[in-house]
Amino acid sequence: xxxxxxxxxxxxxxxxxxxxxxxxxxxxxxxxxxxxxxxxxxxxxxxxxxxxxxxxxxxxxxxxxxxxxxxxxxxxxxxxxxxxxxxxxxxxxxxxxxxxxxxxxxxxxxxxxxxxxxxxxxxxxxxxxxxxxxxxxxxxxxxxxxxxxxxxxxxxxxxxxxxxxxxxxxxxxxxxxxxxxxxxxxxxxxxxxxxxxxxxxxxxxxxxxxxxxxxxxxxxxxxxxxxxxxxxxxxxxxxxxxxxxxxxxxxxxxxxxxxxxxxxxxxxxxxxxxxxxxxxxxxxxxxxxxxxxxxxxxxxxxxxxxxxxxxxxxxxxxxxxxxxxxxxxxxxxxxxxxxxxxxxxxxxxx
Amino acid sequence: xxxxxxxxxxxxxxxxxxxxxxxxxxxxxxxxxxxxxxxxxxxxxxxxxxxxxxxxxxxxxxxxxxxxxxxxxxxxxxxxxxxxxxxxxxxxxxxxxxxxxxxxxxxxxxxxxxxxxxxxxxxxxxxxxxxxxxxxxxxxxxxxxxxxxxxxxxxxxxxxxxxxxxxxxxxxxxxxxxxxxxxxxxxxxxxxxxxxxxxxxxxxxxxxxxxxxxxxxxxxxxxxxxxxxxxxxxxxxxxxxxxxxxxx
Numbered sequence: 001x002x003x004x005x006x007x008x009x010x011x012x013x014x015x016x017x018x019x020x021x022x023x024x025x026x027x028x029x030x031x032x033x034x035x036x037x038x039x040x041x042x043x044x045x046x047x048x049x050x051x052x053x054x055x056x057x058x059x060x061x062x063x064x065x066x067x068x069x070x071x072x073x074x075x076x077x078x079x080x081x082x083x084x085x086x087x088x089x090x091x092x093x094x095x096x097x098x099x100x101x102x103x104x105x106x107x108x109x110x111x112x113x114x115x116x117x118x119x120x121x122x123x124x125x126x127x128x129x130x131x132x133x134x135x136x137x138x139x140x141x142x143x144x145x146x147x148x149x150x151x152x153x154x155x156x157x158x159x160x161x162x163x164x165x166x167x168x169x170x171x172x173x174x175x176x177x178x179x180x181x182x183x184x185x186x187x188x189x190x191x192x193x194x195x196x197x198x199x200x201x202x203x204x205x206x207x208x209x210x211x212x213x214x215x216x217x218x219x220x221x222x223x224x225x226x227x228x229x230x231x232x233x234x235x236x237x238x239x240x241x242x243x244x245x246x247x248x249x250x251x252x253x254x255x256x257x258x259x260x261x262x263x264x265x266x267x268x269x270x271x272x273x274x275x276x277x278x279x280x281x282x283x284x285x286x287x288x289x290x291x292x293x294x295x296x297x298x299x300x301x302x303x304x305x306x307x308x309x310x311x312x313x314x315x316x317x318x319x320x321x322x323x324x325x326x327x328x329x330x331x332x333x334x335x336x337x338x339x340x341x342x343x344x345x346x347x348x349x350x
Numbered sequence: 351x352x353x354x355x356x357x358x359x360x361x362x363x364x365x366x367x368x369x370x371x372x373x374x375x376x377x378x379x380x381x382x383x384x385x386x387x388x389x390x391x392x393x394x395x396x397x398x399x400x401x402x403x404x405x406x407x408x409x410x411x412x413x414x415x416x417x418x419x420x421x422x423x424x425x426x427x428x429x430x431x432x433x434x435x436x437x438x439x440x441x442x443x444x445x446x447x448x449x450x451x452x453x454x455x456x457x458x459x460x461x462x463x464x465x466x467x468x469x470x471x472x473x474x475x476x477x478x479x480x481x482x483x484x485x486x487x488x489x490x491x492x493x494x495x496x497x498x499x500x501x502x503x504x505x506x507x508x509x510x511x512x513x514x515x516x517x518x519x520x521x522x523x524x525x526x527x528x529x530x531x532x533x534x535x536x537x538x539x540x541x542x543x544x545x546x547x548x549x550x551x552x553x554x555x556x557x558x559x560x561x562x563x564x565x566x567x568x569x570x571x572x573x574x575x576x577x578x579x580x581x582x583x584x585x586x587x588x589x590x591x592x593x594x595x596x597x598x
Contacts, residue, residue, distance in 0.1 A: 169410070172434040173363065176453035180369035231363050269362070272389040272412045299498045299507060309509060310495065328507035330498065336507075 154210070154318055170261075177231050192230050199223035214281065214288070215247030217256040221279060224257055228264055235274025236264070242281030242290070249288050251342060252315050259292040259338045262309070267296020267336055275335070287323075288342045295335035316342075355471055357404040358385045360393040360419065361432060362411045366453060370406060370432065373455055378464045390414025397423055403471055406451070408432045417485050424478040428470050430463060448478060494544045497525055499532035506532065510549070514563050514578050515585065516541055518556035528580055554588040567595050 174196050181189035202220040218240055225238045260277065268275045275296040282289050309326065316324040320343060327339045357374070361367040367386055374381055381404075385396035389412040397405065397419075405427045409416035420429050431450040449463050498507045506529070514526045522533040523541065536544075542552050552558045553576065563578040574587040574595060587595060 168435040172453055173366070176369065176434065176455065177363065177365045179454045180365045180372075183372075184368070231365065233364050269410075270412045272391070299496075310511065313509060313511065328496075330505035330507065 150318075154315070173231065174227055181230075188230070192227060195223045195226040195230075199227060210253070212251050212253040212255075213247060214242065214249045214251055214256075214290075215244075217251050217254075218242060218247075218279070220254075220257045221260050224260060225264075225277070232268070232274060235271075236268055237274070237276035238278070239276070240279045242279060246281050246283055246288065249283065249344060251288075251290075252312075252319060255312055255316075255340060255342075256290055256292065258309065258312050259340065263292055263294040263296060263336065263338070267294040267298065270297050283344060286344060288344050290340040290342075292338045292340075293331070293335065295331065295333075298330055298334045298336050354380050354382050355404065355468075356382045356384045356400060356402040357406060358387065358393070358396050358400060358402045359383060359406045360387045360390075360396075360411060360416070361406070361408040362388045364388075366408075369455060370451075373457060373460055374406075374464075377457070377461050378468075388412070390416070390419050393419050394422060397427065402427055404428045404430060404467060406430050406432055410434075417482055420478060421482050424482065425475055428467060428475045429478060430467065448476070448481060494546075497532075497534060499525060499534045508532075510545065511560070511562070513550075513560050514581055515560060516550075516558040526581065551591070551594055553591050553594070554586055557585055559585065 174192070178189050178192050178196070181192060199220060202216065202223065222240060225236070225240075229236050229238070256279065260279065263277050268277065275294055277292065277294045280291040280293065309328075313326055316326060323343045325339075325341045327341075329337045329339070331337050355378075359367055359370055359374075361370060367388070371383055371386070374383065384400045384402055387393040387396045391413045393405075393407070393411070393414075405419075405423055407416045407420055407429055409431055410433075411419075416431065420431070423429065429448060431448065432453065433450060434453045449466060451460060451463055494510060496507055496509050497513065498505060500506075508525075508527055508529065512527050512529070514528070516538060517524045517526065518538045519533075523536055523538060525532045525534055538552070538556055538558060541550075541558055545558065549561060550558050551561050559576065559578060563580065564576050565579040566577040568575045568577065568584060574592055575584040576587060576595070577584050
């Protein structure tokens with residue numbers, strides 16, 4: 001079904017102008033000669049030539065590679081004019097009263113040849129162009145599908161990161177703190193709730209748009225640290241030292257806050273005396289560097305579980321490939337330094 | 351008159367400690383809270399000094415986990431766990447073998463816990479070893495995700511995803527990674543127990559590979575070897591592990 005539709009398409013595309021010309025030529029010739037003339041016979045010849053050429057073209061399978069493609073026009077070049085050149089010969093035999101210039105085989109053959117090739121060759125080229133176009137479309141379609149899958153995977157990764165971020169322990173412990181403050185110091189309860197709300201709200205728009213900026217990330221970090229400061233009291237000291245000039249630089253959402261939360265959860269909280277966290281940022285010509293440094297317990301053994309960086313690493317790799325990096329190093333006497341390097345200027349998930 | 355019941359509260363966050371204290375004072379005025387501790391070590395010190403009847407114990411505390419403290423006071427004091435999230439869907443909790451309090455505290459539920467405790471005080475504190483072993487298993491079951499080792503003069507931490515393969519050598523295990531090789535002390539045997547079996551396969555007695563890095567499987571008659579992305583070497587797969595690479 002589709003094949004014939006393709007052929008019909010080609011016919012309409014290439015055949016129609018030629019058909020029109022052919023029809024005009026044939027009509028002109030027939031009118032000129034009148035019904036009984038040899039030119040009528042020639043008109044019939046040309047019509048049949050066109051018909052045969054079209055049949056030959058339709059029989060050319062689309063999948064034939066280029067060299068063989070020419071077999072049809074060549075075959076047609078020989079057979080069809082030869083066949084159609086017979087018409088005038090037969091006509092002259094059948095109707096000796098026909099008027100018009102006497103035929104010569106060469107003349108009729110030549111006429112048939114020109115007509116045949118004029119129809120077949122453009123048709124072949126048109127078909128080939130169609131095939132190429134179809135192949136290109138197939139490749140483009142495959143690439144689009146790949147991109148869609150890629151985007152879908154990225155969206156899933158973002159969703160996972162978002163789900164992981166609203167951690168029940170954090171939420172319920174914070175609310176338990178607010179519960180106490182509501183009775184004992186409502187103004188402080190208010191402030192803590194504000195920080196909590198800022199923290200929770202800041203994740204969602206970033207996740208939807210797929211991109212964040214240094215400024216937005218640091219706002220979320222600040223909200224988180226403000227909450228933890230109330231909860232841990234003097235056990236948490238922190239400082240955010242990132243030049244405000246970098247605030248507009250793009251970053252994958254939740255990248256910095258993930259590292260800060262790890263520092264608090266795994267570095268500071270396990271220590272009775274607590275510790276301090278410092279967030280630093282800088283940029284050279286090509287990349288943005290963000291450093292999260294703590295003096296907490298650090299990594300106490302050779303092997304460890306779940307610092308939850310897999311998702312962040314995956315997203316960095318998906319967006320930047322090898323150009324972005326996340327490095328963790330042990331600090332002396334204790335603590336961890338996490339260094340996030342991202343190429344300047346790009347960083348959107350989407 | 352029997353002496354009033356005594357309790358120690360172990361909770362690292364100041365405000366939460368205060369809240370639990372305030373609510374207990376209201377719901378159980380006879381209870382004497384003899385000490386408060388903010389970490390595992392202080393908790394044990396307070397326990398040894400005061401020998402309370404009840405210990406309210408937060409599970410996530412610094413210096414020592416709440417579970418470790420519970421193991422040490424088990425059978426000597428009634429333990430009530432305090433947790434922000436009932437993450438351990440352990441049968442014993444559900445059966446009521448030991449009490450727990452969820453944060454934020456709901457007064458009604460704390461009141462129910464208090465009446466149960468009053469009844470329990472008539473009896474000797476139960477041995478919690480079985481339950482605690484289950485809790486430990488629930489938390490320790492996590493597979494390792496990162497490796498720390500010296501690379502040159504720095505100590506690097508890399509996630510297990512970046513490991514290409516582990517290979518046992520004379521005294522250490524070599525960790526082959528993109529950024530360079532490093533050495534750790536854990537044996538191949540220990541690693542097979544701790545690595546995620548969905549991501550790492552042992553292929554012979556001394557080698558564990560990251561299966562995401564397997565690029566080529568080479569068969570030469572009866573011999574099987576694999577090549578990993580990023581490394582030229584061919585690693586032999588011994589017979590017991592051939593089934594892993596069987597074509598389906």
